[in-house]
Amino acid sequence: MTDYASPTVVQTSIPKADMTPLERYLLARIFDEDDEGETVFLSSCGSPNDTLEMPLGELRAAFSASQGIGSLALDLVAVKLDEWQGLADGDEVQLDLSMKSYEFVLQDIVKRSPVLNRIEVVTSYTCTKMRRDGFGGAAMAITAGEVRFKSTDDILNDFRTEDDAQPGEVFATFAVHSLLRLSEDAVRCQLPGIIETDPELGVAVDEVTAADIRAACTQVAEVSDLADERGFAEYKAAVLAIRLAKERQALA
Structure with a gap:
């Protein structure tokens, strides 16, 4: 049996001041969180969690502390809390994010941040037995206006398209190579x-x-x-x- 994993690093440190209590609560369960002082570093050595288990009381507290700041996370959790009205604070609940990935949380943070204009995420696809369908990677650039995604398969397809467009003349045009990016x-x-x-x-x-x-x-x-x-x-x-x-x- 082959096991698949997608270790992920959010390359951009996230200012604590730009997150609502609910967003930070959720992100700290989707990823592993390292406290950097004014910012947090998010990563996952296995795969980001898309099914979150938590005490209902903690989720309710984070939700209440985030009122007044609009976010998709707030809207999503509001629906679930309405369904769980009959449960006690000590009950464990499960929040399914498999149909609504973490990008929407990160994009809301970019939209309201006075210092972030983008959040960059890099993912590696790997498996316990080397297979073509389980190895590679992807990069994501999240801005206020869009989420851009490109996998290694996309890059290879781009190469094929370029080669097909100019058969026998792969180097017919000159490329531009980036030398410096001030990070x-x-x-x-x-x-x-x-x-x-x-x-x-x-x-x-x-x-x-x-x-x-x-x-x-x-x-x-x-x-x-x-x-x-x-x-x-x-x-x-x-x-x-x-x-x-x-x-x-x-x-x-």
């Missing part, structure tokens, strides 16, 4: 080392907020000129291409 998560990872080497800064890591990082990245992007870096990379790529061509000719 706010990567910037946060730099903080401990910088602060440790310069204690006179007088700022602790947890005092640097997500808004501080967002503003800093925006300012750096505005004043940075990557022309020199790009030109140097283009030069190195050209030199390497010449060397590869020479090696290929030598083997001919």
